[in-house]
Amino acid sequence: MPVFNAAAAARLRVLVPLCAMLLGGCTWYHREPLAPQDTSTSARTLERIQIDPSTMPLPELAAHRFDPSDGLDIDEVAMLAVANNPDLKLARDDLGIARAQAYSAGLLPDPQLSVSSDYPGAAGATRAFNYGLSIDVMAIVLRSANKQSADATVAKTDLGLLWQEWQIIAQARQLFIKTRFQQDTLPLLQQQRDLARTRYERMAEAHRDGNLTDDTLSAALTAYSDARKQYTDAERAAEQTHHDLNALLGLSPEVQLQLTGSEDATELPDATLDAALAKLTQRRPDLIALQAGYEAQEQKYRAAILSQFPSLSVGFVRARDTSNIYTSGFQINLSLPIFNRNQGNVAIEKATRQRLRDEYQSRLNQAYADVAHMRADSVILTHQLQQTEAALPDVDLAARHAAAAYAQHNLVLGAYTDAETAALTKRVDVATLRESLAEQRVGLQALLGSAIPDAFTSAQTFTETHAK
Numbered sequence: 001m002p003v004f005n006a007a008a009a010a011r012l013r014v015l016v017p018l019c020a021m022l023l024g025g026c027t028w029y030h031r032e033p034l035a036p037q038d039t040s041t042s043a044r045t046l047e048r049i050q051i052d053p054s055t056m057p058l059p060e061l062a063a064h065r066f067d068p069s070d071g072l073d074i075d076e077v078a079m080l081a082v083a084n085n086p087d088l089k090l091a092r093d094d095l096g097i098a099r100a101q102a103y104s105a106g107l108l109p110d111p112q113l114s115v116s117s118d119y120p121g122a123a124g125a126t127r128a129f130n131y132g133l134s135i136d137v138m139a140i141v142l143r144s145a146n147k148q149s150a151d152a153t154v155a156k157t158d159l160g161l162l163w164q165e166w167q168i169i170a171q172a173r174q175l176f177i178k179t180r181f182q183q184d185t186l187p188l189l190q191q192q193r194d195l196a197r198t199r200y201e202r203m204a205e206a207h208r209d210g211n212l213t214d215d216t217l218s219a220a221l222t223a224y225s226d227a228r229k230q231y232t233d234a235e236r237a238a239e240q241t242h243h244d245l246n247a248l249l250g251l252s253p254e255v256q257l258q259l260t261g262s263e264d265a266t267e268l269p270d271a272t273l274d275a276a277l278a279k280l281t282q283r284r285p286d287l288i289a290l291q292a293g294y295e296a297q298e299q300k301y302r303a304a305i306l307s308q309f310p311s312l313s314v315g316f317v318r319a320r321d322t323s324n325i326y327t328s329g330f331q332i333n334l335s336l337p338i339f340n341r342n343q344g345n346v347a348i349e350k351a352t353r354q355r356l357r358d359e360y361q362s363r364l365n366q367a368y369a370d371v372a373h374m375r376a377d378s379v380i381l382t383h384q385l386q387q388t389e390a391a392l393p394d395v396d397l398a399a400r401h402a403a404a405a406y407a408q409h410n411l412v413l414g415a416y417t418d419a420e421t422a423a424l425t426k427r428v429d430v431a432t433l434r435e436s437l438a439e440q441r442v443g444l445q446a447l448l449g450s451a452i453p454d455a456f457t458s459a460q461t462f463t464e465t466h467a468k
Helices: 002-024 043-048 074-084 086-105 137-208 214-249 270-278 285-306 343-407 413-448 454-467
Strands: 112-118 128-136 312-320 326-334
Touching (some): 074 086, 074 214, 086 137, 128 326, 137 285, 137 312, 137 413, 270 343, 285 343
Antiparallel strands (some): 112 128, 128 312, 312 326
């Protein structure tokens, strides 16, 4: 009995450090329950939000200070979108997954330990055992290709996140422009509605007194109905814009943002546009991300070709039989590439590579087409805005003259309201064209891309290096 205890204690002295070493590198499970309530940013939480400008993906945002206490300008709205947009949070989670997969792809395979023991039934025989230690050689051979593919996937995901951030910034700026436009035009449409209502009510009184025909009253009613519908539609559009902006910024529906300043969407010179277009494949993160994705698929294709060769694992074996004879040797496990030879996976990876090649070319062609379309559309909008602005002083002057004549009882109500309505309509037209042109310029800047921030240069460098 003491001998057994001594042997057990010796085994424990060996096993305890081994178990401690194996468990020391393990990750322990911790439960993380889901939130049972809405976690959107409230107005009170918004006041306490702090954003580090250095984390912003555009130089103009990195140089801007975020301070919601005095309202949000167009750049602060963009910064809040980058920091708090729900879709970007999911994209950053995807980047974390890609990095974890790259880490996993770089790990060496664990050796495999096999232990077997045979207990003889006859007296006098010795217990037999078989100990083996082996490792998968093909996993080591494929490690380089798998690691490069995973690294390329990280670069693709990283640049895809940057492109998504740029698109969110463009959407935030466009919604800012739309909100400010609606804040400016709703009072004009309300005046237009009130004028039409006043005209209709006065004409209805004249009709009741027998001083107005039915068709004239019907025309006034139609004009009032149209003005009222236009104002109601504008109210609904403003509510939709409020909803879209809050959703983009990750804010609760009840949050009413105080927007300050004006849009900053200056027209880019043709020389600047041409220079940016010439380097589009080096400026647009989505195109660079597709290049990284293509490189990842190249490595998958290479790994599939390497997997045509026999799968090999080698190991060392130590054994003892029941007659107490010890043997040492090695074992080799080798698959015979007779039927499968991994040809199916090779064909799949090759076809996938071709699809990614076509996808990149299609995206590049579409990028050039989109930029050309928006440049041409901006020229048309600019010309239309110039014509409308040139006509605005005349209608404003006519409205002022009509108001003065109406105040002196030298002009009938119908002519006065027509002149005022024409001036209000022209102002709304000017505001609408300005808003469309500003949104167009923001969209064009987003299509052309910007300088790749330092945080993403490693991803771009990886892509450029492996593309050669």
